[in-house]
Amino acid sequence: MRTLFIAIASVLLAGMTIMSCEEKDDFVPTLLLDVQDAIQVSNRGGEFSIDVLSNLSWEANTTANWITLEESTGEKGKRALSFSVTENENDERSSTITVHSQEGTQAELTVVQESGLTLNIFVKEGAEGSGKSWEDPTNLSNALKLAITGSSIFIAEGHHTPMNIVSGGNSDDPRDRTFEVASNMTLIGGFPAQASSGATPDPDAYPTILSGELSDGNNSYHVVTISAPQSDEEQVVLRGLTISDGQADGSKSSATIQGRDFRREYGGGLIIGGSRVVLENCAVKNNTSDKYVAGVYVFDEAEVTILHSKLNNNASKSNGGGLWANNSTVFAYHSEFNENSGGTAPAVHAYPNAEIYLFNSEIRDNKGRSFGAAFYARADSKGALVNCLVTGNESTSSNGGGGVMMYDNCEMEIISTTITENTIKGPGGGVYRRKGENILSIYNSIISGNTQKEGTMNIDVYESDADPAKILASTSGEVVFDANGQIEEDAAFKAISMLGDDFTPIGDDNPALTYGMTPNHLKEIDYLFPESEKDWLDQDFHGHDRSGSTTMGATLPE
Template identity: 25%
Template sequence: MNLNKLFTILLFFYLPTIFAQSNIIFVKPNATGSGKSWSDATGNLRAALLNAAFGTEIWVSQGIYTPTKCTICNASERQKSFEIPNGVAVFGGFLGTETQRDQRNWRANRTFLSGDIDADGRATSNSYHVIYTQNVGDKMILDGFTVSGGNADSSTTPGERYSSGGAWYNDGRSGQIGSPTVRNCAFTRNFAIAFAGALYNNGGFNGYCYATFENCQFVNNFSRKEGGAIFNSGVFGGICNPTFTFCEFSGNRTEGSGGAIFNDAQKGRCEPIFTNCQFIKNEIVAERYGGAIYNLGKGGKCSPTITGCLFWANKAFSAAAVYCLGSEQGVSSPQITNCIFYKNEANTGGSVYANAGEADVTGASTGESKPVISNSIFWANKALTTRHLRNINGEPTLSFCIVDTTSCAALHGGKGVGVNCGSGMIYNQNPLFVDADNGDFNLLPTSPARDKGSNFLAKNLTLDLAAEPRIINDSIDIGAFEFNPK
């Protein structure tokens, strides 16, 4: 074989690799190179992001990264964040030797984005936001990171930059978009003096937010106002409909409403989709509402879709799990399917609260709150008033549910037409979880929940909360876990 032909063959095989690597920036802690390879990696992740073009991938080796470093950190230093441009994909979890992205192990090679810019272990001088994005679509990817130590404690207007979204301020307001793709990330120990200890999705004022989160954790975040972990804003003509799949929200707290999440649709739309998510031990630490989720449909539409989720041991003054307010001609009517509500606790409303606003002079409510709940289990929730469904002029509808009351009428507390119960209701029969108090909500073989749900009402649900096939026999089970005899 002549040399020219051999060179052509080699070029054919190696050119794709060379071309692909030319669109990759390599980052290692404390490295000083150009970022063109692992052996010539850069250590400045923030600069790499600022210089990245649409279509660039950034591969980040295990370690801890901060947006800047300072000893005495003034406001200017604290305003620096990892600013991820539109169309840039950032992957953590590399050891620092890989040649293919799928060789990384993000679980073993932990990669941290930290707001502790002065490395003193205290939050006082930390970054206001660890991450900031503006006008990004779904080609902006963050995958394989732990984001912690954000401290949005500025005295700016609540909801503005520096006061909200300690881990990440995702800015899609005023005609922009805020729709990143986020996978395999954890957001933990972040703070906001106003909204969203961890993540503020701002699609307000004619903006758009269709962010997607898959296999992410939001743990031990705190806010002084609304949304212990997340605040989703679609206010005043905006649309904020993020999607969360196989995500966990645990140990988040707020002094406002929405222990884990606050969805705000004042004169706009905010209709997130939660599929196979867990809400565990989130808490309101003041006399407020929605231990896990608060849905505000004041003059707008706030009707999330909540499917295959677990609500366990959340606490609030009112509505330990989910609070729905549709007022001033607004709507808050979530669809809740194949969920478990277990040992949530409140003063009023141990699980779901439907509030359509107070009646006007004609006697009609000023809004609408009609949650539709099916294939779900309500068990051992606690409240001084109304253990399960608190209702103020709302109209919750249940079908194919297991509840620990003697009748449909016993579910209702409050005022208005009460709770509507359809087909397939099971009253006062223990669902027989394997070991619920220790977190095992799988069904025992003799559970009355087996094969008693409605396939039609769960037609788009293919996996259960354990990522196992959703229907084993002909009929779906009630609750978030399908009985599997294997």
Template identity: 45%
Template sequence: MMNKKIHFKAIAKLLIGVFVMFHFIGCDKNKNSIDPKLVVSRDSYEVSNGDNQYNIDLLSNTTWEAQTNVEWITLEMTSGTNGRIDLPFSVIRNEDDEREGTITITLGEGASYEILVIQEAGNTDNIYVRPNGTGGGFSWSEATDLATALNLAVSGNTIHIAEGTYEPSETITGGDSANVRDLTFEISRNISLVGGYPINATKDTEPNPEQYKTILNGNDSSYHVVSVSAVKEEGAKVELVGLTITSGHAGDLSASADINGLGFRRDYGGGITIGNAVVDIRDTHIIDNKSEKFAGGLYAFADALVTIDGSEINNNSSISNAGGIWIRESKAFISNTKILANSGGTAAGVHGYPDAEIYMNNSIVADNKGRSYGAGFYIRQNSIAILTNCMITGNSSTSKNGGGGIMMYNNNKLTLINTTITDNAVPTGPGGGIFRRSGENELTLYNSIVSGNKQLVDGEDIDVFEADAQAPQIISSISAAAVIDLNGVEIDGVTFNHTSMLQDHGNYVILPVGEDNPALLYGTELEELVRIGNQQEPKVEADVISSDLLNNSRSGLKTMGAVVKFN
């Protein structure tokens, strides 16, 4: 059984350098003869049990031919000339045991090279886990332990995990087996982990993660409690459901464990680190993790695609940037999630940098405490975000750099729809609600409230560093005391008073109240909201934009902000 799945990415510059070296070494004195040379990215490939395609990166200084000895491997190219080549090969679904095949590349002069392809077994049985389980793992009565289950699992498996506390016992791929802090729960295949079962579960038992806590505990030692290194494959993903991920402790050194050609840095992602994988996280709590540098809670990088729903990312901390979440050159879809009471330097709550995409709806970013740029939600350097039905409140920074609720730094695009930003604070800096700095930061508000935030005296809730910056587009929204209509024009003689016109019902439910409240009179009607949602890229679905944070309908209302009524 394979222990780890490997993703194959050649490092082009290195290969070219080696190729050039071979080319010159192979030349004889009269320069008329060249020894045939081939450089291949890897001599073996471990592939999943599904229908998938892979690439062999190779360099040859002569003509070549390729063939395979098994029917389940198909080569898209069988010959070529000298140079750098991406040689694609496909495998078909395996319904049986693990199997092996060989791809042979023969050079024009007769020399040949073999590449081994190992395809994991097609077994997709469920696996069952209890604390200290010692069985085979294929039923609740013979449950195994979690480390064994992760090694048994093949792509498509679901691991069902009973209540209890689990601590990592295996070293991350590429890690140091002598360093206990490299112990982690590594998810190297596209599988599902489902927690929340009672200790006496049977085959008909349904999970209840609120009642039966399934805790993955890093014991304040592991650099990452969970490490996701599963390779992207069409139609496949990792699922984490009904878990609590806690007590991770990322370090202060930039050293990395190398997996699939990526460096999984030990100073990022105390709770969970995700590299170039597709991951769904549902009904999961990522809490009380920390980092001596970056991203105490969750770190996603290298074109990862992360979906978070119905979860909590709370009370995580970092010495430097990103207490709660860091999305780096990756994409995140976040819904029905609370991001609370995280702390850090820059971006204590949510950090998108660089080239990040974050799409958030029906979520709360609150009570995050920062010490530098942006306390609640922060995007930087060519990042994009759309926030719908979100409550951003109670975030604060002790820095003079600004951005208590939201900060945009260096060429970003942010759209707020049906969102409330209030009671955030930067007492010594600008833009307690929203602050923009450096480059062209495109800000658009629809049917939102940004008011009642605290900043330097005479500052503005929505502020900007550059005097010549483009103005934000504000439609049917409140900006401090100003009321803006559907055409983006301030309504004369109409003002908003956050003290009397916003009511806090606790648990971050803050909504406009009062008969003469302009936030109840000048908001956007449902039909227009749906049209606005359809204009976004990606579009905001009608069922999201037509309800509020608490899933109350907006039909017949013109209420601004995240909440239209208290349930």
């Protein structure tokens, strides 16, 4: 609709420009709104705006006392019509905003506000009840249609497959079936199949699988689609769920939801467009893509928090495997990005203008065929690895970046992290920078024992005139840097003998045990991530207290 509006608007504006040169008899009154016939708004209310395009002045009105028009008149041309909606504490309601011009031309917009009667909905595999209790459960597809902002959906163990076509999707294409979360709500899995009143969730005992494997043998383009509006007060929470068996497409096509394109070739497991989302104790695994990222795709200023979750074993035929953030922000804690595969960035991808910050997490055993085998930041993106383990990642490409790859004006901080045993056919088996001004800061970290092209280094850069990386109290290959960034000439780090099987520094003469930084020193650094996240600097990968320790890397000795 918006594309059509722009096209018509261009013609109308052109007509308005030459109108004074035409005879009055040729004038055609025109009035357009830049939205579809109806819009859905949250029960929380809020402020909204649409564009009115007219070649005459206009007036707007509504009979609803819960809709307030900020503008009731407008001049010819393209003008904004802003309005506010009050909070709804009762049933769903709807009303109309009417815009009419001097010549009688008019357009209408229906505003539909969801019910304010908060619902708890109960789901069991294959159920067809009302969803009002465990004794009368419904299925998940129906529950998502019933849910409103603030709802909680409780889901019993089993395989749940989507039945509803995504908004803006193709009703003739079964692969457009998805679990669409269109409002800010909470979905909790892990309840027993025979759950009754008072049941508590245990996802390990009662696996709750949202599967894209459809009954007709097809697979959904996206198992879960999150299109909920972004709000400072609400968010979508997914807890105790496994998301698997999605298959993103290989062709360029989209389902358009509220003016936002959800592309079918991205995010076989989960696609998030512009929403605030928390993934807690979830697994996104065994999803595929015929083109781009198979696991989780986050785009259009979405804000995502990942807690105690696993984005593992996802496979793409092209770029991206586990997580891809596009113009969005992701924070992940105590999570895994393991055993994914793809071309460029098979594990974690920040591109473009994205921010990804990982704490106490691991990126392990991912396999790629191009740039960046583990964490790839590209095109004005930012990232941080704090108390993280990056190991066993491989790429068959000569482009470089076995552990971390930075490309085209990015900024990266690596703090109390171990990057080792990664393999790349190109340079920089640990970290590689290429193209533009890529700002790299490394603190209290071990970046050693990686395999790269002969004659290149664990930490390397493409441009000969690039600014040097800031490396404090860390190792780069065998070289040891002190807290001032000076090379310790009398110290050498040997990854093969100085890292134990769990990648903890070992040995009496190990410089990684003595040249590291204390948490107090670490907290004096200027960080990319918020001040509130500094508490992570007090612990190691396992959550052990770093106080008094001068050990580099992700893990402290017992």
